[in-house]
Amino acid sequence: MLRRVLIRDYVIVDRLELDFSAGFGTLTGETGAGKSILVDALSLALGERADALVVRQGRDKAEISAEFDLPAGGPLATWLKDNDFDTEGDACLLRRVVDASGRSRAYVNGTPATLTQLKEAGAFLADIHGQHQHHALLRVDAQRKLLDSHGGLSDLARRVAERHKAWRGAREARLAAEKNAAGSAREREMLEWQAQELKALGFEPRQWLDDNQEFNRLSHAATLLEGVAAACDMLDEGEAAVLPQVESAAVRLSTLAEYDPALEDARELLQGAQVQLDEALHALRRYRDRLEMDPERLSALERRIGAVESVAKKHRIPPDDLPGLLDDTLCRLAQLEECSDPAALAEREALAQEAFRTLAAELSAGRQKVAEALSSAVTDAMQDMAMAGGRFQVALSPLADGALHGLEDVEFLVAANPNQPLRPLAKVASGGELSRIGLAIQVITSRSGETPTLLFDEVDVGIGGRVAEIVGRRLRELGRERQVLCVTHLPQVAARADWQWNISKETVAGEVLSRVHPLDRGGRVGEIARMLGGMKITETTRKHAEEMLDAPAP
Numbered sequence: 408m409l410r411r412v413l414i415r416d417y418v419i420v421d422r423l424e425l426d427f428s429a430g431f432g433t434l435t436g437e438t439g440a441g442k443s444i445l446v447d448a449l450s451l452a453l454g455e456r457a458d459a460l461v462v463r464q465g466r467d468k469a470e471i472s473a474e475f476d477l478p479a480g481g482p483l484a485t486w487l488k489d490n491d492f493d494t495e496g497d498a499c500l501l502r503r504v505v506d507a508s509g510r511s512r513a514y515v516n517g518t519p520a521t522l523t524q525l526k527e528a529g530a531f532l533a534d535i536h537g538q539h540q541h542h543a544l545l546r547v548d549a550q551r552k553l554l555d556s557h558g559g560l561s562d563l564a565r566r567v568a569e570r571h572k573a574w575r576g577a578r579e580a581r582l583a584a585e586k587n588a589a590g591s592a593r594e595r596e597m598l599e600w601q602a603q604e605l606k607a608l609g610f611e612p613r614q615w616l617d618d619n620q621e622f623n624r625l626s627h628a629a630t631l632l633e634g635v636a637a638a639c640d641m642l643d644e645g646e647a648a649v650l651p652q653v654e655s656a657a658v659r660l661s662t663l664a665e666y667d668p669a670l671e672d673a674r675e676l677l678q679g680a681q682v683q684l685d686e687a688l689h690a691l692r693r694y695r696d697r698l699e700m701d702p703e704r705l706s707a708l709e710r711r712i713g714a715v716e717s718v719a720k721k722h723r724i725p726p727d728d729l730p731g732l733l734d735d736t737l738c739r740l741a742q743l744e745e746c747s748d749p750a751a752l753a754e755r756e757a758l759a760q761e762a763f764r765t766l767a768a769e770l771s772a773g774r775q776k777v778a779e780a781l782s783s784a785v786t787d788a789m790q791d792m793a794m795a796g797g798r799f800q801v802a803l804s805p806l807a808d809g810a811l812h813g814l815e816d817v818e819f820l821v822a823a824n825p826n827q828p829l830r831p832l833a834k835v836a837s838g839g840e841l842s843r844i845g846l847a848i849q850v851i852t853s854r855s856g857e858t859p860t861l862l863f864d865e866v867d868v869g870i871g872g873r874v875a876e877i878v879g880r881r882l883r884e885l886g887r888e889r890q891v892l893c894v895t896h897l898p899q900v901a902a903r904a905d906w907q908w909n910i911s912k913e914t915v916a917g918e919v920l921s922r923v924h925p926l927d928r929g930g931r932v933g934e935i936a937r938m939l940g941g942m943k944i945t946e947t948t949r950k951h952a953e954e955m956l957d958a959p960a961p
Contacts, residue, residue, distance in 0.1 A: 408890035411474040416466040430905035431886025441921040442910045446864045454526025459509035468506040483531040533860040545833040551817035557852040558777030574759035581752040595743045605733040622708040767814045788847035791877045796825030863893040879903030898938035902955035
């Protein structure tokens with residue numbers, strides 16, 4: 408559950424630190440007091456997008472932190488470990504910082520995270536239901552996704568979509584092969600010749616490097632021999648050779664060092680130089696003896712290098728890319744070979760279609776079961792929400808050829824009154840009816856989920872009276888299983904809460920700021936009386952508020 412929220416410089420909040428309790432809690436206050444600010448701020452901590460407008464006027468950044476329970480061994484703990492986030496302790500901390508330019512940073516347990524990671528972590532912890540979701544239910548795609556989510560079928564629906572794409576791809580490949588048979592044959596002929604040429608070339612990157620080095624050496628053999636001979640002359644074979652002179656100097660210093668040991672260091676250095684020069688001379692002689700003038704080898708290398716460069720130039724690539732070109736050519740040939748076999752393509756298409764239909768049939772069976780249960784549950788809820796005799800049905804309409812989302816369309820049908828036929832929700836529900844039906848669906852689907860914290864942001868707009876009492880009772884029942892937070896304007900809902908906070912605005916140093924006040928028994932009586940009576944609170948409204956609070960729990 409949600410333990411604690413810290414908000415700094417968010418919209419009209421300067422600093423707010425709140426500790427939450429379990430059960431069902433409500434946030435109430437005057438219209439425009441900022442009741443939804445807390446929910447909006449929490450949605451940022453859960454990964455929703457933000458812009459610079461959320462930063463309080465005159466401040467550099469807004470910051471929201473939300474601390475949740477972290478059950479040991481649960482799916483969130485596994486996710487945190489898999490994504491290299493800290494899992495020590497029994498809490499999960501989500502943090503979001505938005506600066507005045509609109510840029511934001513996200514953190515999970517103190518470690519920088521992407522917005523996607525923050526949203527994934529938040530999905531394990533809290534689920535926010537807003538007024539807009541009632542209207543989203545008017546879209547058939549949203550209805551289908553809600554049904555799949557409610558039935559735990561979302562992953563199966565995703566795999567069905569993947570298999571449908573594979574089937575569609577196989578079908579398109581067959582049709583393309585049939586349409587482009589002549590063009591494919593010409594391309595295959597050209598690629599076969601190209602592959603044959605590249606194979607015959609036998610290009611190897613390491614051999615190419617060795618050949619270039621050998622060619623460079625042989626093409627400059629005369630210059631190399633001349634230079635090495637000159638170096639040998641200077642060292643030992645010429646009239647002014649260096650080695651004999653160094654040797655003579657070393658011998659003379661050896662004699663002189665007997666008179667003055669200070670010359671010993673210079674003598675040792677000369678002896679070392681003599682050794683180095685002697686080794687260099689032997690290395691040069693060995694090189695001279697091995698180096699040969701080989702015109703035939705040079706000519707062969709020139710032809711080989713020319714052939715490689717000619718092929719590379721023709722394909723407009725560097726020689727080192729020739730092996731990759733051969734691989735690509737062979738791969739494309741294999742594809743064309745496959746496409747040239749209509750029977751193989753047709754068989755692959757049939758197998759892909761069968762794989763799709765098999766998995767889609769499993770999805771259809773699951774949807775049928777969930778649709779029946781959801782239809783019955785929402786119909787029962789409608790009887791308590793001033794729609795006695797009304798009916799709700801999740802209709803599954805078969806699709807002959809199937810689609811990306813399966814073998815059927817999903818649509819919510821409703822009849823608000825006993826004698827009315829079932830018709831699409833988008834066509835028959837008034838604003839009030841949509842609010843009641845939408846709230847019933849949200850409460851029922853939330854009950855089947857695993858998210859420990861549920862937030863309802865003024866989803867009870869458009870209802871009142873006895874229906875409001877029923878909504879309050881339903882939310883309280885849900886609060887026995889989960890932590891439920893509800894922003895509401897209905898006293899009937901607030902009275903059913905286990906705890907209640909009042910949201911208000913205060914002017915501090917000329918600046919309007921939002922404040923949250925936890926309410927005790929007396930405070931709740933006064934706040935519910937205000938919700939009942941408006942501006943004027945009488946003893947009668949206070950007494951009524953007390954009666955509502957004292958009403959026995961369902």
